[in-house]
Amino acid sequence: DAGVIQSPRHEVTEMGQEVTLRCKPISGHDYLFWYRQTMMRGLELLIYFNNNVPIDDSGMPEDRFSAKMPNASFSTLKIQPSEPRDSAVYFCASSRGVLAKNIQYFGAGTRLSVL
Amino acid sequence: GENVEQHPSTLSVQEGDSAVIKCTYSDSASNYFPWYKQELGKRPQLIIDIRSNVGEKKDQRIAVTLNKTAKHFSLHITETQPEDSAVYFCAASEGSYIPTFGRGTSLIVHP
Numbered sequence: 001d002a003g004v005i006q007s008p009r010h011e012v013t014e015m016g017q018e019v020t021l022r023c024k025p026i027s028g029h030d031y032l033f034w035y036r037q038t039m040m041r042g043l044e045l046l047i048y049f050n051n052n053v054p055i056d057d058s059g060m061p062e063d064r065f066s067a068k069m070p071n072a073s074f075s076t077l078k079i080q081p082s083e084p085r086d087s088a089v090y091f092c093a094s095s096r097g098v099l100a101k102n103i104q105y106f107g108a109g110t111r112l113s114v115l
Numbered sequence: 116g117e118n119v120e121q122h123p124s125t126l127s128v129q130e131g132d133s134a135v136i137k138c139t140y141s142d143s144a145s146n147y148f149p150w151y152k153q154e155l156g157k158r159p160q161l162i163i164d165i166r167s168n169v170g171e172k173k174d175q176r177i178a179v180t181l182n183k184t185a186k187h188f189s190l191h192i193t194e195t196q197p198e199d200s201a202v203y204f205c206a207a208s209e210g211s212y213i214p215t216f217g218r219g220t221s222l223i224v225h226p
Contacts, residue, residue, distance in 0.1 A: 031213075042218040043159070043204060056213075091158065102214060103149065106158035 004107035006092050012113045018080040021110045024073055025094030031102065034067055034077050035091040037109070043091075049075065050097070082114045117142040119207050121217030129225050134195050136220045138205035139187040145207040148181060148188045149214060153202045163190070195224045 005024040013019055025032045033048040047057040049069045057067070064083070069075040079086055089111050093104040118141040128134050138148075146167035151159040165172045165179045165188065172179050176195075181188040188207075192199055202221050206214035 033213075043216050045213070045216075048213060102147075102208060102212065103161050103164075104151070104159070104214065106160070108158050 004092055004094050004105055006090075006107035006110050008110060009108060010111045010113075012115065013082055014115050015083055016081045017114075018078065019082045019086075019112060019114075021077040021090050021092075021112070023075045023077070023092030023107060025075070025092070026105055027073070029094035029096045029105070030072075031095045031097050032069060032075050033091075033093040033095070033104065034075070035093065035106075037089045037091060046077070079112075082112075084114045087112055087114050117145060117207055117209075117215040119205060119215050119217040121205050121220055123220060124218065125221045125223070127223045127225065128195050130195060130197060132195055134192045134199070134222055134224075136190045136203055136205070136222070137187060138189070138207070138217050139185075140207040140215075141186070142207070142209065143183075143186065144209045147208050147214070148179070149206050150179060150190050151204040151206065151216075153204065153219075155201070159202075159204060192222075195222075197224050197226050200224045 007022045030051050034046040036044045046059045047067045052069045067077045089109045091109045092107045095102045095104050121138045149164035150162055152162045153159040163174050163177050163179055165181050176193045178191040200223050202219045204219045205217040208214040
């Protein structure tokens with residue numbers, strides 16, 4: 001398995017533009033997570049899905065952020081409109097719950113810079 | 116919900132020394148405690164974990180200890196090497212529930 005795949009690896013955009021981050025989880029994993037990592041706040045859980053259904057989005061900072069998981073092999077995190085304070089590394093992770101202890105397998109991350 | 120505190124935020128040691136990172140958790144129902152290592156520019160990866168029915172677990176130079184009564188657990192790295200330099204995250208969860216991560220510890224091992 002290729003692991004969790006994220007795209008793009010780097011994104012540079014201007015304030016006000018829409019940004020879409022993409023994630024392909026490991027096949028067979030039933031949980032998908034979106035994290036944001038910054039120096040100030042560390043690793044923050046934004047939202048997670050179980051069997052494609054959003055379970056907890058309490059970490060989503062505001063309405064400018066939205067996430068979808070239309071099927072078991074694809075998820076998106078969208079920021080519209082983007083702001084400079086959204087600059088961070090965004091990680092997607094997947095896991096297989098229950099007996100697998102929910103070990104998180106992280107993607108390589110998307111480094112977002114909003115100018 | 117669970118709250119995980121991690122200390123120190125930065126740890127600097129000389130090569131060959133030992134390093135200890137400590138975490139506390141709030142939910143007494145938590146029974147699974149993984150540790151993740153994130154090298155510079157890389158993704159976090161699981162390096163070791165421990166369940167609450169075990170007090171200590173070792174894997175070569177890495178060990179984790181757990182004190183359920185005090186609700187704290189620690190990562191011990193012996194004979195540190197420059198390649199141990201990374202950010203280490205602790206986490207806690209109840210069974211298969213979603214883990215709560217600590218803020219991370221940046222470990223710097225000086226040659």
